[in-house]
Amino acid sequence: MRQEDAPLVRTLPLFAGASETTVEKLLQASFLQRFPAQVELISEDQPADFFYVVLEGCIELFANAGPKQSTAAIVRPxxxxxxxxxxxxxxxxLSARTLEPSRVLMIPGESVRAAFAGDAAFAKAFALELAAAYRRTMKALNNQKLRTAIERLANYLLQEHQTQGAAGNLTLPTEKQTLASLLGMTSENLSRSFGALAAHGVKVTGREIQLSDITSLETIAKPTPLIDDPMY
Amino acid sequence: MRQEDAPLVRTLPLFAGASETTVEKLLQASFLQRFPAQVELISEDQPADFFYVVLEGCIELFANAGPKQSTAAIVRPxxxxxxxxxxxxxxxxLSARTLEPSRVLMIPGESVRAAFAGDAAFAKAFALELAAAYRRTMKALNNQKLRTAIERLANYLLQEHQTQGAAGNLTLPTEKQTLASLLGMTSENLSRSFGALAAHGVKVTGREIQLSDITSLETIAKPTPLIDDPMY
DNA sequence: CGACGATTTGAATAGGATCAATGGGAGTGG
DNA sequence: CCACTCCCATTGATCCTATTCAAATCGTCG
Known part of the structure; x- marks a missing residue:
């Protein structure tokens, strides 16, 4: 990777407590790559050669089964x-594709495992990251199994509203297709779910969403920190 | 914990490479408990005081959301x-309850984190276990989002058939209620799904299942190693 | 302007859930 | 040992949710 990127990469939480040598070794073997939108970075079922850190842009993780496709997560910097x-x-x-032009740090799996074995601080940071991802996935599973499509959408909107400053409006960060797949429904059904939420103060204009009745939306959504609080 | 249990516990894969001192410290602080069936060991939303290792019996992990309940996993020794x-x-x-009388090793979270920080071999074993659980959960999410109820049941049967020796028959390891919840459906729907699979050589007698046409069942199930192979 | 992909809308269908009632064992107590 | 009871499982009927297929509309980009 290029010299000028080193400082940025060193500030990553993942490398927070790691020793200078560990970071050195990891970065030496790594690639800091730029990709345009709609590039498939990895394909499910292939050997996991690299660990990926998203520095800029946006990556979609998804799975295929025959003709069907499901978005498992969207990874942002x-x-x-x-x-x-x-x-x-x-x-x-999972397969991974860029949704926007992105900058990605690719660390060889071999190097990651070596650093994990040799540097306790890195091991801890890495395992914490792993555990966080695990918990997000478990919440996604509960979300999917315990809620209807409208409830999932309502909770998504409330969460995104919170993330974006709770100003009564928000912008969808992806195409509706992708959002639908993330929320486990078809895009037609997403469209209809938005329609159903109009009665609860949800106004949709392209990707711009206005929430004029949070209370009513929460009544529908029945949010619970166990599924919806990103900090849990 | 009692002295006579120490040898058993020391053979756990989790402690495989760990130093004598690490294991010593972990076990000293731990409890090896016996529980009858239907005891709730942990309740979701509570501070995670203990890490649990199932030595005998069977534990159900589940989540609640209002009146609904969903089984996330079933943990066996x-x-x-x-x-x-x-x-x-x-x-x-998640909440956890015993499905059968069980023996469980409870290790204080504090001790686990200390051992993780102090013993690289334990850290590695623990993180590998964590990663394996993560991947199982991701597969469960894909299973839920990409498949119908009948497909999930068909794949479950094929997998269990494999696990139990591929002798053309298998025994359901849990009540059908629990299986239904694990597979993300109601018990009524499980019953009907079994009915639908009769046309593909699935004969149900209580918990005993006979599979007389694996090929036909696989046609329905469309298994893929990415979701169904426990080794992946 | 024209073309293409994304989104929306409509109609029909399928997949599951719910509600209600019945059948079937396993365990309990007489 | 048998009858009773309770819980699990099945079955039927109906309702609701969500998918599918088709067509129309909207937006964006060249």
């Missing part, structure tokens, strides 16, 4: 993916 | 749960 696959030296369970 | 919650020193995302 600064966050990572493929931790479990790399640590276990297994195969990717 | 020798395996563990609450790794992520304990490592992050957070709260449990």
């Amino acid at each position: 600064v966050s990572s993916f493929a931790a479990a696959a790399v640590l276990r030296d297994g195969n990717y369970l | 020798v395996s563990s749960f609450a790794a992520a919650a304990v490592l992050r020193d957070g709260n449990y995302l």
Whole structure:
């Protein structure tokens, strides 16, 4: 990777407590790559050669089964993916594509495992990241199994509203297609779910959403910190 | 914990490479408990005080949302749960109850984190366990989002058939209620799904299942190693 | 302007859930 | 040992949710 990027990368939470040598070794073997939108970075079922850290842009993780496709997560800076696959030296369970032009740090799995074994601070940071991702996935599973499509959408809107400053409006960060897949429904159904939420103060104009009755929306959504609080 | 249990516990894969001192410290602070069936060991949303290792019996992990309930996983010996919650020193995302009389090793979260920080071999084993659980959960999410109820049941049967020796028959390891919840459906719907699979050689007698046409069942199930292979 | 992909809308269908009632064992107590 | 009871499981009927297929509309980009 290029010299001028080193400072940025060193500030990553993942490298917070790691020793100088560890970071040095990791970065030396890594690639800091720029990708345009709609590039497939990894394909499910392939050997997990790299651990990925998203520095800029936006990556969609998704799975295929025959003709169907499901978005498992959307990764934004600064966050990572493929931790479990790399640590276990297994195969990717998900494919990944850029949704926007992105900058991505690619660290060889071999290097990650070596750093994990040799640097306790890095091991801790890496495992904490892994555990956080695990918990997000568990929440996604509960979300999917315990809620209807409208409830999932309502909770998504409330969460995004919170993230974006709770100003009574928000902007969808992805195409509605992608959002639908993330929320486990078809895009037609997402459209209808938005329609149903109009009665609860949700006004949709393209990707711009206005929430004029949060209370009513919360009544529908029945949010619970166990599923919806990103900090949990 | 009692002296006579120490040898058994020391053979756990989790402690495989760990130093004598690490294991010593962990076990000293731990409890090896026996529980009857239908005891709730942990309740979601509570501080994650203990990491659990199931030595005998069977534990159900589940989540509640209002009146609904969903089984996230069923843990059998020798395996563990609450790794992520304990490592992050957070709260449990799931409740846990014994389905059968069980023996469980309870290791204080504090001790786990100390051992993780102090013993690289233990850290590695623990993180590998965590990563494995993560991947199981991701597969469960894909299973839920990409498949119909009948497909999930068909794949479950094929997998269990494999696990139990591929002899053309298998025994359901839990009540059908629990299985239904694990597979993300109501028990009525499970019953009907079994009915639908009769046309594909699935004969149900209580908990005993006979599979007389694996090929036909696979046609329905469309299994894929990415979701169904436990080794992946 | 024209073309293409994304989104919306409509109609029909399928997949699951709910509600209600019935059948079937396993365990308990006489 | 048998009858009773309770809980689990099944079955039927109906309702609701969500998908599918088709067509129309909207936006964006060249």
